[in-house]
Each structure stands twice: as C-alpha cells, then as structure tokens.
Amino acid sequence: MAKNYTLTASMRDAFKTDFSVRSHKLVADEPPETGGKDAGPLPFELLMAALAGCTTFTLRAYANHKKISLDGVDVEIAMSRRDPSEVPPGGKTVVIKKKLKFSDKVPADLRAKLLEIAAKCPVNKALLEGCEVTGELG
Numbered sequence: 001m002a003k004n005y006t007l008t009a010s011m012r013d014a015f016k017t018d019f020s021v022r023s024h025k026l027v028a029d030e031p032p033e034t035g036g037k038d039a040g041p042l043p044f045e046l047l048m049a050a051l052a053g054c055t056t057f058t059l060r061a062y063a064n065h066k067k068i069s070l071d072g073v074d075v076e077i078a079m080s081r082r083d084p085s086e087v088p089p090g091g092k093t094v095v096i097k098k099k100l101k102f103s104d105k106v107p108a109d110l111r112a113k114l115l116e117i118a119a120k121c122p123v124n125k126a127l128l129e130g131c132e133v134t135g136e137l138g
Helices: 043-066 108-118 122-129
Strands: 008-013 016-021 024-028 074-081 094-101
Touching: 024 043, 043 074, 043 094, 043 108, 043 122, 094 108
Parallel strands: none
Antiparallel strands: 008 016, 016 024, 074 094
C-alpha cells in the first residue's frame, strides 16, 4: 500500500523558504554571499539530513526487531555536485557518501550487516532508484 507524504513551502523573503509538515516548521535559506540571510540549511543539506535520519531510523528499527543492543549510531553524510564535464561515463552528477560510526561494543561482523541494512532505508532507496517528479500550477 502506498504511503503518502505532504509538505508545503512558502518563500516571501529573498531565498528564505518556510516549510510546514504535519505540526512541524522548518526553514531553508541561502548564505549571504548568494543573496540569502543564512536563516536555515540549504536544500541539499536538508536532503542529507533526510538521508541521515532515515538511516538511523532504519538501523534502530532493525536493532529493535532483532533484539540487538545498539547504544547509538553516528552518521556522516558528504555530498558533492560535479560539473557535468567531470562526470565519468555512466556516472552521476551528484555523489553521496555515507559513513556510519558505532560504539566499540558493536562487533565487526555486525557492523558489516548494519551497513547493509542502512542501504535499505527508504530515502536511500529513493535516491538510488530515482523519483518521478511532476509539476503543475495550483
């Protein structure tokens, strides 16, 4: 069964964009050097936050399901956007690297399994599979 998500965004002041999702408010903005006021993260930074959050949620759900003691995980996301002239044949313009850090209590074989599970988070899968994006006037 499909899961549906809705978010609204409103931009009224330079680049600053306010988002509403469920009962939450978020903001994104550009830094001053590109015309914004740095009132919030860049949209790509929010995308990285979505990937990191989804990764931690997926790992927590897996650990709970398998009754694995997971005292936490740190996720570091690095993203780069290549100039199209720099993209190798068959490559992508956007490159995302995800690094997971676990406590020393987590054995090496379990870390490898958790890395595999982390790749199954829905945001990770959506990024890898690609998305159908449409636009319309409202």
